[in-house]
Amino acid sequence: MRRETLLNIVLFALLPATALAAWMLDEPFIITLATKAAILALAGVGLNIALGLGGLISFGHAAFFGLGGYAMGILASHAQSYAPLMESPFLIEGTKSMPVIWLVAIVTSALAALAIGALSLRTSGVYFIMVTLAFGQMLFYFTISWPAYGGEDGLSIYVRNGFPGLNTLDPLTFFGVAFAVLALVLWGAGRLAKSAFGLALSAARQNPERVETVGLAPYRLRLVAFVISGAITGLAGALFADLNRFVSPTMFSWQTSGEIMVFVILGGVGRLFGPVAGAALFILLEHVLGGLSEFWHIYLGLILLLVVLFARGGIVGTIAGREVAHD
Amino acid sequence: MSFLTLDGITASYGPTQALFGVDLTLEAGEVCALMGRNGMGKSSTIKVICRLLKHSGGTLTFDGRDIASLPAYKAARAGLGLVPEGRRCFGPLTVHENLHAAARPGEWDFARVCKLFPRLGERRDQVAASLSGGEQQMLAIGRALMTNPTLLILDEATEGLAPVVRQEIWAAVASLKRDTGLSLLVVDKSLAELRQVADRAVILERGRTVWADRMDALDRGVADTYLGV
Numbered sequence: 001m002r003r004e005t006l007l008n009i010v011l012f013a014l015l016p017a018t019a020l021a022a023w024m025l026d027e028p029f030i031i032t033l034a035t036k037a038a039i040l041a042l043a044g045v046g047l048n049i050a051l052g053l054g055g056l057i058s059f060g061h062a063a064f065f066g067l068g069g070y071a072m073g074i075l076a077s078h079a080q081s082y083a084p085l086m087e088s089p090f091l092i093e094g095t096k097s098m099p100v101i102w103l104v105a106i107v108t109s110a111l112a113a114l115a116i117g118a119l120s121l122r123t124s125g126v127y128f129i130m131v132t133l134a135f136g137q138m139l140f141y142f143t144i145s146w147p148a149y150g151g152e153d154g155l156s157i158y159v160r161n162g163f164p165g166l167n168t169l170d171p172l173t174f175f176g177v178a179f180a181v182l183a184l185v186l187w188g189a190g191r192l193a194k195s196a197f198g199l200a201l202s203a204a205r206q207n208p209e210r211v212e213t214v215g216l217a218p219y220r221l222r223l224v225a226f227v228i229s230g231a232i233t234g235l236a237g238a239l240f241a242d243l244n245r246f247v248s249p250t251m252f253s254w255q256t257s258g259e260i261m262v263f264v265i266l267g268g269v270g271r272l273f274g275p276v277a278g279a280a281l282f283i284l285l286e287h288v289l290g291g292l293s294e295f296w297h298i299y300l301g302l303i304l305l306l307v308v309l310f311a312r313g314g315i316v317g318t319i320a321g322r323e324v325a326h327d
Numbered sequence: 328m329s330f331l332t333l334d335g336i337t338a339s340y341g342p343t344q345a346l347f348g349v350d351l352t353l354e355a356g357e358v359c360a361l362m363g364r365n366g367m368g369k370s371s372t373i374k375v376i377c378r379l380l381k382h383s384g385g386t387l388t389f390d391g392r393d394i395a396s397l398p399a400y401k402a403a404r405a406g407l408g409l410v411p412e413g414r415r416c417f418g419p420l421t422v423h424e425n426l427h428a429a430a431r432p433g434e435w436d437f438a439r440v441c442k443l444f445p446r447l448g449e450r451r452d453q454v455a456a457s458l459s460g461g462e463q464q465m466l467a468i469g470r471a472l473m474t475n476p477t478l479l480i481l482d483e484a485t486e487g488l489a490p491v492v493r494q495e496i497w498a499a500v501a502s503l504k505r506d507t508g509l510s511l512l513v514v515d516k517s518l519a520e521l522r523q524v525a526d527r528a529v530i531l532e533r534g535r536t537v538w539a540d541r542m543d544a545l546d547r548g549v550a551d552t553y554l555g556v
Contacts, residue, residue: 199428203417210415213377214429214474215403 004320008273011316012183014280015041019175031171032243037283038178039239044263044275045182045189046232051261052270053193054225055205060116060132061260063139064230066252067112068105068237070143073155073247075101080158098163098177101238109234110227117226121219133254140252154248161242168242178239182276185232190272192228201225233260262300266307268314277315328391330355330510331376331478336385337534338375345371346382347534353478353527358504358511360521360542362554363531369514370412372531373482376512377409378402390477404431408476412483412514414467418456422447425455425466426473433475434507440469443499461492468499478510479503485515493520500524518550530554 015034022030043065050056078085078094086092095101120131144152160168168174192198204211204218211218241247250256259282267278285303289296311318329352338346346368353359363369374380375387378399387395394402403409417425426437426447441448444465450458455466464484471479481500485493497520503509504524515521521528521542528545530538530553538549 194424196427196430199417199420199424202420203425203428206417206419207415209379209399210411210417212399213379213403213407213409213411214470215400215431216429217398217400 002320004271004316007316007320011273011276011280012186015182015276016175016179019172019179023172028171031175033283033287035171035175035178035243036240037280038175038182039236039243040260040263040282041276041279042178042182042185042239043233043236043260044267044279045185045272046229046234046236047260048229048264048270048272048275049189049192049232050226050229051264052274053198053201053205054222054229056121056222056226056229057129058132058226058229059129059254059257059261060120060134060136061230061233062252062254062256063116063132063136064109064113064233065237065240065256065260066136066139066143066247066249067109068234068239069241069247069251070149070155070237071105071108071234072101072161072238072241073157074149075104076157076161077149077155096159096161098161098168098242101161101242102181102235105234105238106231109237110231112234113227113230114223117223117230121222121226133257136252136254136257140249140254143249143252150248152249154246154250157241157245157247160245174243178243181235181239185235186272186276189232193272197221197224262304264314266304266314268316271314271316271320274314274316281315328388329353330357330390331512332386332388333372333376334386336372336375336382336387338371338380338382340371340380345534346375348385348536349375349531349534350536350539351529352539353510353512355477355510356508357527358500358513358525360525360528361512361514361531362516362518362521362528364554367531368534369531370482371534373409373480373512373514376402376480377407403474403476406477408471408474408479410464410467410471410479410481410484412486414460414463416455416458416463416466416470419454421452421454422458422466423451425470429470429473431474435472435475437473440472443472443502444469459492461488461495464488464492464496465499468496476509478512480512480514482514483516484513485517485520493517497524518545518554 015038019031019034047061050058075094076096079096084091084093116135120128123131149155162168163177166173200216201221204221208218237251263275263278263282266281267274285300289299307314331353333349333351336346336349349372361369371380375382378397390406394405426440446462447465447469485496501524525542528542529536532553538553
């Protein structure tokens with residue numbers, strides 16, 4: 001078995017093992033941390049499709065994370081106030097059903113990614129970074145100045161949304177839901193990377209001109225990748241909002257975009273399980289170092305610096321070797 | 328109308344003009360050699376055909392349609408398969424992945440490419456960057472074939488390869504000519520090998536077509552005038 005496969009299995013088992021151990025020790029807070037790690041990993045898996053596979057340095061993935069969050073917040077707040085979202089031309093009511101909210105989050109962020117991608121992919125390099133950042137900031141300031149849904153204060157949802165047949169208020173059950181979604185998306189992302197589309201996308205990252213001469217359009221490949229990437233990060237946003245039962249404009253801030261990028265870089269750009277390792281380490285550091293000092297980001301910065309300078313394949317690359325970036 | 332027609336093609340790289348009037352015709356199923364000394368515009372001509380370089384004048388038709396306004400990927404989909412100079416395989420992808428990424432439906436699939444180049448089958452799961460020069464060249468040809476082109480363009484396919492490997496490549500070209508209806512446009516420096524496969528030859532000098540005729544009409548005098556060093 002390849003070293004990376006083995007490492008992936010360990011990484012995959014790490015989160016549920018932590019959650020189960022915490023459940024046995026009756027430490028619900030640790031279960032919540034594991035849930036947070038799973039959800040942030042999901043956001044990272046989304047970004048990794050654009051960044052790792054497509055080579056698209058998006059500094060605006062908070063836009064999708066926030067849209068997913070607000071999809072949840074808006075639908076759930078209407079459900080809890082019994083005020084319909086829209087009455088004419090047809091009635092749209094709020095909902096507390098997770099699957100419906102997820103679907104709305106995915107569709108909304110995919111459409112946003114289509115619009116943002118269609119414009120920003122006409123540029124490249126530093127301009128692409130700036131255009132994606134600008135879109136994220138536009139949504140950030142829009143939500144701040146939008147009083148209907150809490151403005152700067154955000155929106156609180158009193159009770160966690162439901163999943164048919166499950167008690168999502170139980171921390172371990174909600175962890176199970178989030179982890180199942182992560183597992184499913186990881187499986188899909190793995191398949192995607194090995195598909196003809198994924199291979200062509202990798203090839204376009206390396207040499208766009210050669211890809212054109214075999215009849216593939218790099219722009220379209222990247223746009224599709226950007227849409228898939230945004231949709232996954234949007235789904236993560238909806239779950240994250242459900243975990244906290246709270247959404248605020250912070251989800252749209254450029255710091256959020258940066259954090260999602262940190263998960264990917266810490267774990268290993270382009271490695272399927274990189275974001276899982278990165279998000280888990282991030283949460284661990286936040287918890288451990290955050291307990292020692294309010295300024296724990298200084299240490300995180302140091303670690304990130306060391307990874308970028310000395311371990312460019314991230315955690316996964318350092319442990320599993322850098323022979324190939326894919327299976 | 329010919330399968331591929333270039334009529335009075337001119338093209339520039341920024342302020343530097345490279346092509347001053349290239350004429351070339353190729354009939355379906357024919358093998359045409361594109362020759363000339365270094366820097367005479369062979370690769371630029373190929374870039375124009377594949378839409379990697381915009382031409383500033385002249386007409387370009389392929390398979391009965393004007394392809395001048397098509398982007399490169401649409402020209403490739405229309406049936407132009409390019410084996411670029413310097414091979415340029417997708418290094419981190421394996422042999423199979425390189426071929427799979429380029430695949431479009433048609434007669435050519437992984438199995439058939441491996442039949443033409445058995446070595447690619449043996450190296451199926453090896454990353455392209457770790458292959459020898461000759462194997463990378465076979466992979467580049469295979470990748471172009473996987474797009475199921477109607478015209479295959481080989482740009483310096485045997486350059487810098489060991490003599491044994493060159494023979495293998497030429498044998499593959501000969502078998503493509505013999506066993507398929509594929510049209511071929513071949514840029515190469517070895518006149519002896521081109522004589523074996525090409526039906527027609529076009530010679531460029533300073534960005535212009537200076538000689539075009541059947542290959543067997545290319546006598547020593549012509550070769551000395553335009554191809555000798």
